[in-house]
Amino acid sequence: MAKTKLGRNESLVLEALRDASGAPRTAYQLLETLRPDGLKAPLQVYRALKSLSERHLVHRLESLNAYLACSCTHEESGEGGHALVFAICDACGTVREFADPALGERVKALSAESAFTPRFAATEIHGTCADCRAG
Amino acid sequence: MAKTKLGRNESLVLEALRDASGAPRTAYQLLETLRPDGLKAPLQVYRALKSLSERHLVHRLESLNAYLACSCTHEESGEGGHALVFAICDACGTVREFADPALGERVKALSAESAFTPRFAATEIHGTCADCRAG
DNA sequence: GACAGTAATGTTATTACATAACGGCCATGA
DNA sequence: TCATGGCCGTTATGTAATAACATTACTGTC
Structure with a gap:
């Protein structure tokens, strides 16, 4: 593949x-x-x-x-697929990428409640990074 | 406003x-x-x-x-903003919308760890809904 | 009613994002 | 050799979104 x-x-x-x-x-x-x-x-x-x-x-x-x-080391390709998180600073435009297992679990749990079979999930958080907040 | x-x-x-x-x-x-x-x-x-x-x-x-x-009753507009979740069926195209507090908390926690100030977050889960899986 | 101020709407043109359809090049292995 | 498949190139087109500007409709006030 x-x-x-x-x-x-x-x-x-x-x-x-x-x-x-x-x-x-x-x-x-x-x-x-x-x-x-x-x-x-x-x-x-x-x-x-x-x-x-x-x-x-x-x-x-x-x-x-x-x-x-991609800045993560993906040890992934697990069954439930990936659950990535991006923190996007709307001020300076930089993006930090995470692969958060806890959030991935929550996605799986939510999906299970709805009998939904997840394949891939991404969370995009918009906000302000530390540098921009400090000004 | x-x-x-x-x-x-x-x-x-x-x-x-x-x-x-x-x-x-x-x-x-x-x-x-x-x-x-x-x-x-x-x-x-x-x-x-x-x-x-x-x-x-x-x-x-x-x-x-x-x-x-929007299918949710937003009791929101809280400080941390919204943290919506969408389960998107790639087979039939229908979308279910959630407002999951637990996931919202996880987003806040992750943000705090990075000194990131979140304003809004959305999670989009791609997969297959129960109906389509049943076929 | 006449008027000013503002919110909502209309129109044209353009920018930005993405893919379709087709053909060519070249490595490799039956 | 020549067929196959992967990669690459080009033109044209489709789809999503906004800029810039003109106009109309809804207020309240005098």
Whole structure:
């Protein structure tokens, strides 16, 4: 299932996201960044992002339509799937990523109550980070 | 802060969402639905959705770019803000909405650990509902 | 009623995000 | 060799959301 090696475009996109370190980037921002490297069309970026997502190397932030290099060591792929948490600072835009087991358990419990079979869950918390609060 | 009464477009959009009962609708789907009622431009729908969101009568499902009539009685507006949970069936598209206090507490705790000040959090669980699993 | 102020609405155009459809290149192994 | 599959490139298009500006409807006041 998981493919073996990253292709050129995938490597470029992943590197660009890691350079951003904590700052999410939209697909079109990535495209601009990577134009000097020869990327020209949105689809090149989107394909790379899709592939990287499937390998759990990047995540999509749904509420921002943006992408983030994964900072967690996923010991995951467990049955219930992943339960990621993102703390998004609306002031400076940086994002911290967690993989919280307790929250994952709560998601499972809630799902069970509704006879719902979860496959994947993500929590996005919007607020203000410590640095921005300090000002 | 909260305005008094719904305008015509707001009422139309809210009604359309409630008619969908559990099924999320995109802004453009709503526009098509409401064309017979005289709506013509996306902005009319988006403005209504924004206003309704601020009143907590509808929610946006980030992972679907779609909107849902709120089914909860929000006794909320507490300090930490809301912590909503959506169980999204990827098979039939229906969505169940919860307001889970335990999960809200976990979000607060996680935030505190990172000196992050939360304002709003939403959890979207993708999976399969009981009906679809039964087939 | 006449008027000013404000909230709601309407219209056009544009930006931003994402995918469809098609074709080419090249490694590798039967 | 040549068929297969993975990766890559390009054009065109679909879908989601907002900017900018004009207009209409609903107040209260005099």
